[in-house]
Amino acid sequence: MESMVTVLIPFYNRKKFIRDAVESVLWQTYRNWKLILIDDGSTDNGSKEVEEYLSDSRISLIKNEENIGKVRSLNKALLLVDTPFILELDSDDLLFKYTIKDLVNEAMNQPEDVAIISGNMVRVIIGPDKEIVSKNRVKGRQFNDKYEYLLSNRVVWPRFYRTSALKEIGGWQTDDPLNGLHGLDDLRILIKFVEKYKFKWINREFIMLRIHDENISENKDVINKMREWVVRDTLKRWGDLYEPIFIEEDGWKYVNRLVPK
Numbered sequence: 001m002e003s004m005v006t007v008l009i010p011f012y013n014r015k016k017f018i019r020d021a022v023e024s025v026l027w028q029t030y031r032n033w034k035l036i037l038i039d040d041g042s043t044d045n046g047s048k049e050v051e052e053y054l055s056d057s058r059i060s061l062i063k064n065e066e067n068i069g070k071v072r073s074l075n076k077a078l079l080l081v082d083t084p085f086i087l088e089l090d091s092d093d094l095l096f097k098y099t100i101k102d103l104v105n106e107a108m109n110q111p112e113d114v115a116i117i118s119g120n121m122v123r124v125i126i127g128p129d130k131e132i133v134s135k136n137r138v139k140g141r142q143f144n145d146k147y148e149y150l151l152s153n154r155v156v157w158p159r160f161y162r163t164s165a166l167k168e169i170g171g172w173q174t175d176d177p178l179n180g181l182h183g184l185d186d187l188r189i190l191i192k193f194v195e196k197y198k199f200k201w202i203n204r205e206f207i208m209l210r211i212h213d214e215n216i217s218e219n220k221d222v223i224n225k226m227r228e229w230v231v232r233d234t235l236k237r238w239g240d241l242y243e244p245i246f247i248e249e250d251g252w253k254y255v256n257r258l259v260p261k
Contacts, residue, residue, distance in 0.1 A: 003034050003058070004104050005160075006083045010038040010073040011091035015046040016130075017210070022053055024094040030101035035059045036077045041067035071172040071180035078171050086161040094208040095158070103160045106202055115165035115197035116190065118156035119206040126212050138209075142201045146194045150234060153254040155186040156199065158207045165197055176233075182226040183219075191234050224253035231255055 007025050011018050018037075025035050039047045041064045053059050062076055074088070085107055089095065106117055120140050125133045140156055143149040173188040174180035180188075193199070231244050235258070242258035 001032050003032050003083050004108075005085040005087055005100060006034040006036060006081045006163075007087045007089055007100075008036050008038070008074055008077045008081075009089050009091055010040055010070050010077070011042065011046055012040040012067060012070075013042050013044045013046060014091040014214075015042070015044040015049055016214075017092040018046055019049050020094060020130075021089060021091050022050055022059075024096075025089070025100075026053075026056075027097055028095065028100045029097050030104060033058060033100055034081075034083060036062065036080060038062045038064070038073040038077050040064050040070065040073045069179075069181045071174055071185045074185075075171045075174075078166065081163055084163055086163050086166060088159045088161070089207075090209075092210050092212065092214075094210070096206060096208070099158070099206040102202065102204065103158075103206065106200065107160065107162070110200055112162070113198050114200045115162040116156065116193050116199045117160040117202065118158060118199065119202040119204050121157040122205050122208045124208060124210055126210050128213070130210075130212075137205065139203070140201050143194065143199050146191075146238070147258065149194045149199075150191065150231065151255055151258065155190060156201070157209065159186065159190075161193075162197075165193065169193065169196065176226070177229060178222070178226060183223055184226050184230055187227070188230060191230070195238075220251050224248075224251075227253050 009021055035058055037050055039061065047061065047063055050061060054061055064073060087100065103117055118140050121138045122135060123138050124135045127133050169192045172185055173192060228246060235242055235244060241261060243261055244258055245256045246253050247256040
């Protein structure tokens, strides 16, 4: 049977977590997947943690000679994808056993203009030994149009892409003041999708996001400046009809409303 989905896992210095992410793909009830691992120039010998998995013909590894960033790593892997769908997975997160099966089944029943399928997530804070300190369910939602999505200040989880659509929009975006090295790659790619395609939300948990000391971003100033740039750039491309009004909550900047010009 032809493989329907390729899972992409970029990682940089995630020796402590990368095996867990790979194992969460291996334990899927749906077996007909491919997995591309991208070591983005890790300095912690993280690739050695996944070498044993490469005996599985479904799994391959790209090793960057230097750290080029998550966005460019994903774009390198995209060139190798030959399946109809792609599932993006961060190297410290986990899939539930039924995730790929449910997402593939849903995708097969959707029209071509539906290019992103997502669901809900379980967000956990973990301690130094990966023990769960706290856990909460985060519910996704459906979006009816691009302005509704922009005002939601959200990204979606997981991100299950139609490959042809992802390639059509040019892959992950790097044409910004920081060349894609800012942590808002998820927001940018989703905005590009919502301009041309529809999203589909399923009311079920598909992914566990693990929050830990190594992945908590404290660079609020950079993220906030980039969020404002992304929003303004997007609105300009959409006809420059609105002026965004921003608010700050706990030091993070969000779009509050759009005022007609």
